[in-house]
Amino acid sequence: MVPDQLNSISPLDGRYNKDAAVLSHYFSESALMRYRMQIEVEYLIALSNENKITALPPMPKTLQSTLRKLYEKFDSRSARRIKKIETQTNHDVKAIEQYISEKLQKINLSKFIPWVHFGLTSEDVNNIAYSSMWQDGIKYVYLPRLNALQKIIKKLSRLYSSAAMLALTHGQAATPTTFGKEMAVFHRRLNKQADMLKKQRLEGKISGATGNWAAHTVTYPKIDWIRFSGRLVKRFGLEPNPVTTQIEPHDSLAESYHIIARINSILIDFTQDMWLYISRTILGQKKISGETGSSTMPHKINPIYFENAEGNCGLANAILNHLASKLTVSRMQRDLSGSTVVRNQGVALGHSFVGLNNLMKGVDRITINQENMSVELDKHWEVLVEAIQTIMRKNGIQGAYNKMKNLTRGNYLDRATIHKLISDLNITTDDKNILLKLTPADYTGLANKLAKLK
Numbered sequence: 001m002v003p004d005q006l007n008s009i010s011p012l013d014g015r016y017n018k019d020a021a022v023l024s025h026y027f028s029e030s031a032l033m034r035y036r037m038q039i040e041v042e043y044l045i046a047l048s049n050e051n052k053i054t055a056l057p058p059m060p061k062t063l064q065s066t067l068r069k070l071y072e073k074f075d076s077r078s079a080r081r082i083k084k085i086e087t088q089t090n091h092d093v094k095a096i097e098q099y100i101s102e103k104l105q106k107i108n109l110s111k112f113i114p115w116v117h118f119g120l121t122s123e124d125v126n127n128i129a130y131s132s133m134w135q136d137g138i139k140y141v142y143l144p145r146l147n148a149l150q151k152i153i154k155k156l157s158r159l160y161s162s163a164a165m166l167a168l169t170h171g172q173a174a175t176p177t178t179f180g181k182e183m184a185v186f187h188r189r190l191n192k193q194a195d196m197l198k199k200q201r202l203e204g205k206i207s208g209a210t211g212n213w214a215a216h217t218v219t220y221p222k223i224d225w226i227r228f229s230g231r232l233v234k235r236f237g238l239e240p241n242p243v244t245t246q247i248e249p250h251d252s253l254a255e256s257y258h259i260i261a262r263i264n265s266i267l268i269d270f271t272q273d274m275w276l277y278i279s280r281t282i283l284g285q286k287k288i289s290g291e292t293g294s295s296t297m298p299h300k301i302n303p304i305y306f307e308n309a310e311g312n313c314g315l316a317n318a319i320l321n322h323l324a325s326k327l328t329v330s331r332m333q334r335d336l337s338g339s340t341v342v343r344n345q346g347v348a349l350g351h352s353f354v355g356l357n358n359l360m361k362g363v364d365r366i367t368i369n370q371e372n373m374s375v376e377l378d379k380h381w382e383v384l385v386e387a388i389q390t391i392m393r394k395n396g397i398q399g400a401y402n403k404m405k406n407l408t409r410g411n412y413l414d415r416a417t418i419h420k421l422i423s424d425l426n427i428t429t430d431d432k433n434i435l436l437k438l439t440p441a442d443y444t445g446l447a448n449k450l451a452k453l454k
Helices: 017-027 029-048 061-072 076-089 092-106 110-115 122-159 179-199 214-219 225-235 251-279 304-327 337-342 345-365 370-378 381-394 400-408 415-423 429-437
Strands: 164-169 172-178 283-285 366-368
Touching: 017 029, 017 122, 017 345, 029 061, 029 076, 029 092, 029 110, 029 122, 029 225, 061 092, 076 092, 092 110, 092 122, 122 179, 122 251, 122 337, 122 345, 164 370, 172 179, 172 381, 179 251, 251 283, 251 304, 251 345, 304 337, 304 345, 345 366, 381 400, 381 415, 381 429, 415 429
Parallel strands: none
Antiparallel strands: 164 172, 283 366
């Protein structure tokens, strides 16, 4: 770990930098500058291509290419210059505008300077920048890792589709299942949310100080500004929102935050189940040479990656839920309270991503102990009582449930006890034989099939 990371306040930039650093390209202060630069440049080019703006000469392709390099080749030197300008303006978006003006001045194109940020409010730039950052971070970093985890879980569901294990409901022995089927539950849940995340469209707006294109229309009343802005917003992969206040209300961003939060909740559920399976010794963990489990108990291999994932996903959800509730509320036509909050969306995705990475590490280290699964099942023949009372119902026996409850509830039942109970039943010979052949390991219903469903 380099000295800067050792002195970081945030664990994302310190301890977890190795996992989270890839998100810096999308959510750092420098990245925000780059996205803002892209929006300002593309807006300027779009204005120059509007033939009804007679005062602005059409921009040659070569100049368009030169301007686009301002964000395509954006580097730390550019970021430092913008930050220096901001010390004078005390306004981050205005600093971008002045930086572009400086560049135009240097290449003797001062005639374009008045058109930089023409008719815009800073929120026109910011709402598209923050949505673009979030959209790209999800697409290029988060979803690929989530897909990788989904594939691992799907593989486990197929490989262990028939690996019978005791189920627990309310923490008590219940109808058996298979490890593969339980993995399939999580795979299916994650698939649904991931599909929603891929299809969800974020919205954007470019409409001026209070969302009415007032400055635009008073200057050029004959231009269809709604159409003009809509085309430009679409170029950033966003859906145009034409009816807003100064701010785009962030409802679509909130929807996306909530999807990630649901994924995190599913992953927390997954981590806790895996933790408990390890605690029951039906899952084991690979020994890694040189690693220490406990600082005082040499024998331990702690499920630290599942615990880390649970903590990070929970922390992410606290931020995501605050983002979703805060950004969708703004006094009158705009207040600034959401501006400082939205800067933390990268932090929320960072903790989500660290959680994902730790889950990948945790799952990679597990071993499936089918012998212990069988031993555990063989201690709980009472789980067959459900099957017995259901067969009794089939045979028309009145009060089957209560009869079994009175005979078995709270009592220890082994194989011999269960077989004695079955032998005494007044049911058909075929049904009696079915029950006598049944073992806890066999009593998994359609679990094997469910584990393989597409």
